[in-house]
């Protein structure tokens with residue numbers, strides 16, 4: 001009996017050890033499974049954006065953070081344009097400005113998330129790029145040559161426009177089109193534009209610098225009438241002629257062109273023109289001549305972004321590419337032997353800049369003392385084309 005009891009005790013001890021060993025193995029497997037599950041969920045998120053955003057609670061906390069990134073990536077896609085070569089560097093800066101970013105800084109996310117979340121971010125970027133590419137080609141195919149384009153109230157900031165009943169005109173590039181749309185804005189030329197006002201900034205904060213409207217005002221005239229050249233020619237006539245010459249050159253070089261004003265008068269104010277450019281074009285160039293009272297030609301310059309605006313949405317994610325485009329245009333004009341003003345660029349708080357989500361520049365092609373024959377305008381158009389080529393890497 002004693003012998004049997006001893007034998008049973010041994011069997012009991014062995015059984016306990018076996019159970020213990022199995023338990024430890026199961027525990028280890030569970031820990032591993034936890035990691036794998038995390039990365040699987042994150043990967044799944046990359047594959048199905050919509051589902052993922054709709055149901056963040058179904059995943060762990062790490063994945064919820066990733067959902068912030070997905071939304072950011074979507075904002076970035078929506079706010080920025082397609083097919084810009086040199087402006088891509090600013091894409092991450094652009095996401096910093098999006099309202100949804102505040103709670104999820106990009107750098108912090110990378111540090112706190114595991115490898116699974118990184119994979120999700122990559123996949124999200126890939127998905128976003130595919131989306132942008134398809135939008136771009138859809139957009140390029142969406143318009144006919146010479147098509148009139150109406151303003152849409154669905155566009156971001158659309159409700160800030162006071163005059164938006166007019167149409168822009170779309171022109172297709174000749175030959176093998178580049179798939180790049182240049183919004184050409186012949187400055188001024190909206191009848192009734194100076195009798196209504198629009199907010200200077202989308203957040204309704206006061207204007208920082210002087211100009212047609214002085215600093216401190218929260219609203220400015222929707223479109224000013226422009227100046228008169230020394231010879232009496234109104235600025236809006238010269239900007240329109242300039243726009244037509246530039247459009248012909250761009251189209252010949254296979255750029256598509258969105259003419260924001262294609263006639264003497266367009267019922268689109270500065271906000272409307274900017275919003276339209278944001279949604280259809282890859283960059284926005286507004287043509288002006290300066291009104292400075294000087295009796296000699298001061299040369300060309302562009303309006304750069306005042307420091308005080310650089311933290312405001314959407315300027316915060318966009319001002320670098322505006323200035324990059326401005327610098328490229330000035331280089332192009334200089335290359336054509338045109339005079340550049342010694343104080344270029346000039347910081348100016350403009351409606352155009354404040355509402356732009358694409359590379360957007362107000363370029364002053366001289367002042368009221370500048371000669372503005374077709375030959376002068378031709379030279380400026382070639383300089384601008386050279387600058388545009390440089391900006392887009394051609």
Ligand SMILES: [Zn+2]
Nearest residue numbers: 187226288289
């Ligand atoms: Zn002007």
